[in-house]
Structures are given as structure tokens and as C-alpha cells.
Amino acid sequence: MGTPARPHEQGGRRVVDVLVDTVADLDVHHIFGVDGANIEDLYDALFATDRPVQGVVAKHEFAAATMADGYARSTGGLGVVAATSGGGAMNLVAGLAESYTSKVPVLALIGQPPTPLEGTGAFQDSSGRSGSIHAVRLFTEVSRYCARIERPDDLAAHLERAVAAARDGGPAVLLLPKDIQQATVVGAFTFHPPPRRSGHDPDGLTRIRDQLVAARRTGKIVLIAGDQVARDDAREPLLALAAAVDAAVGVAPDAKDVYPTDQPGFCGVAGTMGHTELIEAVRHSALCLLIGTRMPATARTGLEAALAAVPVASLGAEPPYLPTTHATSRDLRHGLAALADMWSPRHTSDAVVHGGPSWTTRRIEVERRGWTMTPDPLCPNHT
Structure with a gap:
């Protein structure tokens, strides 16, 4: 659905007014940044908007x-950051590099000197002309999309590409010369929000379902969840899947908030500063399923031997760094829900799989009778 110009503003809104309205239309409620001469018009528009x-x-x-990065991670939406030219722009590089590496959707709006002054010794010129820093080349290395807005009429197309690229996983950068920010967008401005990334591999999910069924017959299943769970707002379907397969659960170091630590089955954090309970759980498991993590070195340290000794499957946007049976899911909220649905009795009629009560059922019955459950020796939180 497009975003038309407001009727009383058909005569033309400034580019910065359009940017603020577009951010609001994307259900983003905060723009983080630092003011400065070449981005002050955006802050004026923020102050004036209703x-x-x-x-x-x-x-x-x-x-x-980093605030915009955190906003995107915690909301499952888009983070937006604004900065002025020169040193202000350069100071964004490290933060955007982290978002790039972690595939966090962030939109950076960066002010630039007025177009007529580019290449003529403008203050904080980064047009790449006359020996100045080339901002497009610089930010291209730490973004999924980078463009300089040359004309107001180009804004809609660049915004759509930038938001689509960010939602695909990583920062997008729009460089905004001061005169372009102040320019009027003539006529109705129509922005078509790109759809959120979606899609998963049904055949891959079926393979993982079959592995879960086989593992449930013979032993314990361990889930290790990563940061894509947070990015895709998939905490609830992760809980549902863990309950459905009666799994022990660990989390990657960058995903400590994706699974409640007080839930039965929680075995701790993976990696360098991780918990031995998780290592033991993986070592004695019939299957380890990696969810939304590529298991970089910091996440797999200490687990290598255990993971090498058991079957490992994975579900996520990209395959892990270690060998697995992988199924692609660009939206774990739907991917995990689909996997849990595949696990339902109407899809898996094997009585061995569904014959025993889940930990939830056992816990409710034990509490009703006033008994005490015996902790799982591998994961003390798992009863």
C-alpha cells in the first residue's frame, strides 16, 4: 500500500518531512542520532511532526x-540512525559494521554538504570529488545498500531499495545533501513498503522433521538458538517447538534473551564463556538442532567435539560454519511455526513420538498432586 501525500500538502513537502512520515509509516517510533549542520533539517522535521x-x-x-541496532533487535523491526557529515558520518562506521556482520536491519540517514559546493572545498565534503573522501565507496563496504540522493524525485525509489535491503539483513545508507533535504517533493509522494523477507524450504523442513522424529524415538533433542530468533521475533514459536519435542535448550552468546532462563530445559549459553551443562546435553543427545545461528567460533568453542559426535541439523537464513543438514528459513517466526505444525499428531502419527507426556503435561500433573519432579541430570533446570 502506498503512502500518498497529505491533502493539504499536495503543493509539496520537503524531503525531510517525507522521510519522517515514511519512518512513521514503517512503524518505527524513534530515530537515534546526533544533530549537526548538515542533518539539522531532519531534526526540525522531527520536532514539527505530529x-x-x-x-x-x-x-x-x-x-x-548501536541504539538503532538494539532497537531493531528488540522490536524485530527496522532501526533508524541519523548523523551529519564529516566526523559525524565517520563515527557511524563501527556501529554499522556490527549491524552488517550480525545482519541487523538499520537505515542510516546521513547528511552531506549542499550539492553545489561538492568538490569546491565544502566543509566536510565527502562527495569523492577533488580528492575528498568518497562516502558512497566508504559506506558500501559496511552496508547492503548505499546511495546518494541526487534529486528529490529519486527519493521514493531509493527508499524502497534501502528498506528492502535492510530487511534482507543489514544496514542501508542514504546520503542526503543539505539542499536535497530542504527541497520540495512535487506532487504526491508514493512509497511502497517492500514486503518483509519471508520464505522457507518445505523439503528442508520435512527433512528436519524426520530427524526430530527419529531422534525422539531414541534419545534427547537439544536446540541451540541464535540471534535470528530475536530478529524474526520468533521467541514464542521457539518455546512452542521446545515444548513439543521436549527439548533441552541452549542459546548462542548473542542470543541470551531468546529463551527464558527459568524455563524447564534451559541448559545455558554456548561458547567461550558457556555452560558445561549444555556441552553435556549435546554430548548425550540424539540430535542437536541449530536455530538461527551460524555458530561462529565464539559460539562453538568447547562444543566442537560434542557436535562432531552427534547428528546436527540447522534452520536459518544461512547455513552454519560447521556441517549440518540445513533447511533455509528467512523468517523463523513462520519457519518454526511450520516445523511445530509438522510435529503435530495429524502429521506425525507415530505413537512412539507422541506416546509420552511432554514436560509441560508432566509438570502440571506433578504440581496438582503436590509431588516433586526429579531434575534431568544433564540440565538441572529440566525436569
Whole structure:
């Protein structure tokens, strides 16, 4: 659905007004950043708008970039950061690099000197002309999409590409010369929000379902969840799958908030500073399923031997760094829900799989009778 210009503004809104409205239309309620001469018009538009979006001013652009990154991770949506030219823009690089590496959707709006002054010694010029820093080349290395807005009429197309690229996993950067920010968008501005990334591999999910069924017959299943669970807002379907297969659960170091630590079955954090309970759970498991993590070195340290000794499957946007039976899911909220649905009795009629009560059923019955459940020796939280 497009976003038309407001009727009383058909004569033309400024580019910065359109940007603020577009951010609000994307259900983003905060723009993080630091003010400056070549981005002040955006802050003026934020101050004047009646839309539900606010500017949050940080002390440093790196902090603003990490705030936008955190906003995207915690909401499952888009984070937005704004900065001025020169040093302000340069200070974003480290924060955007982290979002790039972790595939976090962030939109960076970066002010630039007025177009007529580019290449003529403009203050903080980064047009790449006359020996100045080339901002497009610089930010292309830490973004999924980077473009300089040359004309107001180009804004809609670049915004759609930038948001689509960010939602595909990583930062997108729009460089906004000051005169372009102040320019009027003539006529109705129509922005078509790109659909959220979606799609999974049905055949791959079926393979993983079959592995879960086989593992449930012979032993314990361990799930290790990663940061894609948070990005895709998939905590609830993760809980549902863990309950359905009666799994022990661990989390990657960058995903400590995706599974409640007080839930039965929680075995701790994987990796360098991880928990031995998780290592033991994997070592004695019939299957380890990696969900939304590529298991980088910091996440797999200490687990290598255990993972090499058991079957390992994975579900996520990209395959892990270690060998697995992988199924692609670009939206784990739907992918995990589909996998849990495949596990339902109407899809898996094997009485061995569904014959025993889940930990939830056992816990309710034990509490009703006033008994005490015996902890699982591999994961003390698992009863």
C-alpha cells in the first residue's frame, strides 16, 4: 500500500518531512542520532511532526548506531540512525559494521554538504570529488545498500531499495545533501513498503522433521538458538517447538534473551564463556538442532567435539560454519511455526513420538498432586 501525500500538502513537502512520515509509516517510533549542520533539517522535521516518531539524541554517533541496532533487535523491526557529515558520518562506521556482520536491519540517514559546493572545498565534503573522501565507496563496504540522493524525485525509489535491503539483513545508507533535504517533493509522494523477507524450504523442513522424529524415538533433542530468533521475533514459536519435542535448550552468546532462563530445559549459553551443562546435553543427545545461528567460533568453542559426535541439523537464513543438514528459513517466526505444525499428531502419527507426556503435561500433573519432579541430570533446570 502506498503512502500518498497529505491533502493539504499536495503543493509539496520537503524531503525531510517525507522521510519522517515514511519512518512513521514503517512503524518505527524513534530515530537515534546526533544533530549537526548538515542533518539539522531532519531534526526540525522531527520536532514539527505530529506523527508518532521521536528523535533520540545521543552523545556520540557510535552510540546512536548501536541504539538503532538494539532497537531493531528488540522490536524485530527496522532501526533508524541519523548523523551529519564529516566526523559525524565517520563515527557511524563501527556501529554499522556490527549491524552488517550480525545482519541487523538499520537505515542510516546521513547528511552531506549542499550539492553545489561538492568538490569546491565544502566543509566536510565527502562527495569523492577533488580528492575528498568518497562516502558512497566508504559506506558500501559496511552496508547492503548505499546511495546518494541526487534529486528529490529519486527519493521514493531509493527508499524502497534501502528498506528492502535492510530487511534482507543489514544496514542501508542514504546520503542526503543539505539542499536535497530542504527541497520540495512535487506532487504526491508514493512509497511502497517492500514486503518483509519471508520464505522457507518445505523439503528442508520435512527433512528436519524426520530427524526430530527419529531422534525422539531414541534419545534427547537439544536446540541451540541464535540471534535470528530475536530478529524474526520468533521467541514464542521457539518455546512452542521446545515444548513439543521436549527439548533441552541452549542459546548462542548473542542470543541470551531468546529463551527464558527459568524455563524447564534451559541448559545455558554456548561458547567461550558457556555452560558445561549444555556441552553435556549435546554430548548425550540424539540430535542437536541449530536455530538461527551460524555458530561462529565464539559460539562453538568447547562444543566442537560434542557436535562432531552427534547428528546436527540447522534452520536459518544461512547455513552454519560447521556441517549440518540445513533447511533455509528467512523468517523463523513462520519457519518454526511450520516445523511445530509438522510435529503435530495429524502429521506425525507415530505413537512412539507422541506416546509420552511432554514436560509441560508432566509438570502440571506433578504440581496438582503436590509431588516433586526429579531434575534431568544433564540440565538441572529440566525436569
